[in-house]
Amino acid sequence: MTLAGGCLCGKVRYQTNAEPLWLCHCHCSMCRKHTGSPIATYVGFPAGTVIWLTTQPTRYRSSKDVERSFCPTCGSTIGFHRVHETSLLLGSLDAPESLPIAAIRGMHVWFKDHIPWFDTADDWTRFAEFPPGGTDELYNYRRPVVR
Ligand SMILES: [Zn+2]
Ligand SMILES: [Zn+2]
Secondary structure (H helix, E strand, O other): OOEEEEOOOOOOEEEEOOOOOEEEEEOOHHHHHHHOOOOEEEEEEEOOOEEEOOOOOEEEEEEOOEEEEEOOOOOOEEEEEOOOEEEEEHHHEOOHHHOOHHHOOEEEEOHHHOOOOOOOOOOOEEOOOOOOOOOOOOOOOOOOOOO
């Protein structure tokens, strides 16, 4: 399947033919700041499988191994980038309802930081932080030159 998406103003557009690796709700305070929402919901793909069709989103390095991206014009949050994965904000997809949700591993991460009165009605695993093995360190990450 092809999934497509982009920002509110249309300056940033992407598509991917890759199978989603997972879907997660992140409850951490950095994701709250980046999105302005109680949680950030991401769909993960292998790095390099998301094709930017127009302008690439602007990136902000929020941790030594993470860059967060957004449209430089309208500010829409687009992605969470690590060397092995490109995670797209679910809300940036044109048709999130078309995700093959039954075949995707869903989870909550950083649930220890969740807003006490905010939760969602699902039975996905609620990890206190990242799931075991989900914290690859990416010290040597170098962003490829974009031409
Ligand atoms: Zn935009
Ligand atoms: Zn987070």
